[in-house]
Amino acid sequence: APAPTPAATAAPTPTRAPAPPTPAPLPAPARAAVAPLPALTPGIGQNFDGIPVAGRMFLVKDGGAYFCTASVVSSPGRNLVLSAGHCLLGSDTQQVAFVPQYTRAKPQPYGMFPVLRDAGGHSKIWIDPRYRSQGVDRAATLDVAFAQVGPNSRGFPVEAVVGGNRLVTGAAYAQARVTLIGHPASAARPRVCVNRTTKFTSADARIPGSFLRINCTGYPGGTSGGPFLTRYDARTGTGDVVGVIGGWKTGGDKADTSYSSYFGADIRKLYEKAVAGAKAGR
Structure with a gap:
């Protein structure tokens, strides 16, 4: 049987659909709160609750999990972290992420910031090519790496959340007061120490060059990059x-x-390369 014809009804007066609401922008993140450092005796390291600008770098290499220390360095894109070159060697195609102010009790107080990858699947990590080719001893004076990290799960860039340190190049080797931060792999909390630095020139021809040296107790594996x-x-x-x-x-x-x-x-040139690469997507 044919379907019944519906009874005629008056055509409704068309009404203009309301415009969809404009999505509200994300509120600016509240800047991380900074607790005062503990009272420190020069040269004596102490465990403490950490500072937001420094944290643990989590890496997967050769099927195993590794930890280093990294910190945010101020940049135009607000998305660069600084660590040691030897920490990030071999991580070009691996999972790497930065967690500011990591502690065992509060493992992600500001979220996780993954190191980004380019279109070829390589991590956006900048290490001097001579360090890659000559190795950790011969090119020890170039043991520095920068990495571009993506936003946390709330969409905020890392520097907007925790701030950033200013990169200084060309300073004296001898500094009267340096604050040293590190995240030991085996410790529940990071470590802090203050002391002066001195210039150390290697007498080992296999590891040539001059370096900053600081005496601070208790900086084992995991603190590299601090x-x-x-x-x-x-x-x-x-x-x-x-x-x-x-x-x-x-x-x-x-x-x-x-x-x-x-x-x-x-190191200044490497930083500028990282800034340009982060801006251009490498």
Whole structure:
């Protein structure tokens, strides 16, 4: 049987559909709160709750999990972190992520910021090509890496959330007061220490060059990449970064003395390359 014809009804008066609401922009993230550092005796490291601008770098390499330390460095894109070159060697196609102020009790207080990849699937990590080709000893003066990280799960860039340290190159090897931050792989909390730095020139022809040296107790594996900060501002939790744990013997062979490659013209060029690459998508 044919379908019944519906009874005629008056045509409704058309009404204009309301315009869809404009999505509200994400609210600006609240800047991370910075707790004061504990009272420190020069050269004596202490575990503490950390500072937002520094954190743990999580890496998967050769099927295993590895940890290093990294920190945010101010950049136009607000998306660069700084670590040691030896930490990130071999991570070009692996999973890498930065977690600011990681502690075992609060493993992601500001979220996780993954290292981005380019169209070819390679991590956006910048290491001096000579460090890659000559190795960690011969090119120990170039033990520095920058990485571009994506936003956290709320969509915020890392520097907008936790701030950033200012990269300083060309400073003196000898600094009267350096704040050293590191995240030991086996510890529940990061480590902090203050002391002066001195210039160390290697007598080992296999590891040539001059480095910053600092005596601070208790910086074992996992602290590589930790920042050497001058002019640390307790209010903002940031400072001028003049080094990272690495360089001579990838940071030293004793937990109580750490080293850094000298931040000179080569490191400035590497930073500028990272800034340009992050802006252009590498």
